[in-house]
Amino acid sequence: MLRDAPRASSSWRLPQPGPKILILLQVTLSVVVGKTLMILFPNAMKRYILKMGEKSRMNRNPKFSYENWGPTFFSFKYLQFVLKVKWKRLEDEAYEGHPAPNTPVVTLGGEVCHLLDFMKEVYEVT
Structure with a gap:
């Protein structure tokens, strides 16, 4: 993602905890809501997750049944993985005129x- 350079006076910046905390709150809220919906409405969430799987054509592979990968959505490992990916993307920002x-x-x-x-x-x- 190409952005205008920040207006800092020095060429290096300290990592800011603000964006990481916001991402943590957003992902945690999504996981809590998703897990709650999976408990309250298991059939509806199964249909929703399978519909999401259609976009990636995951459902067409007979080796991937919902029972194997469906319950992993909204788990603690799912939360850790999503946080790791989103936090890594924070470090991969590019600014115009900078390396x-x-x-x-x-x-x-x-x-x-x-x-x-x-x-x-x-x-x-x-």
Whole structure:
């Protein structure tokens, strides 16, 4: 996401806890509401989750039955995963006129490296 540069006088900034706390509250509220609805209206939530799965074509794979992955929605592990992803996205902001973030990537071999390092290796080989 490309944004205008912040108006800070120095080139570095300290991490701000504000956005992380807001994301924590939003995701926690979503998980609590979702879990409550799963307890109160299990059939309706099953239909809703299956409808969400249609968009990703997950329902068409016979190896993925709802009983295997449906109950994982709105669990504590789900909360942890969503928080990890959303918090990581906070660090990956790009500002016009400033260097882009050096985002971690995973190669096909399973090796974790940073995007800039990966691109340097690719261009050195070719």
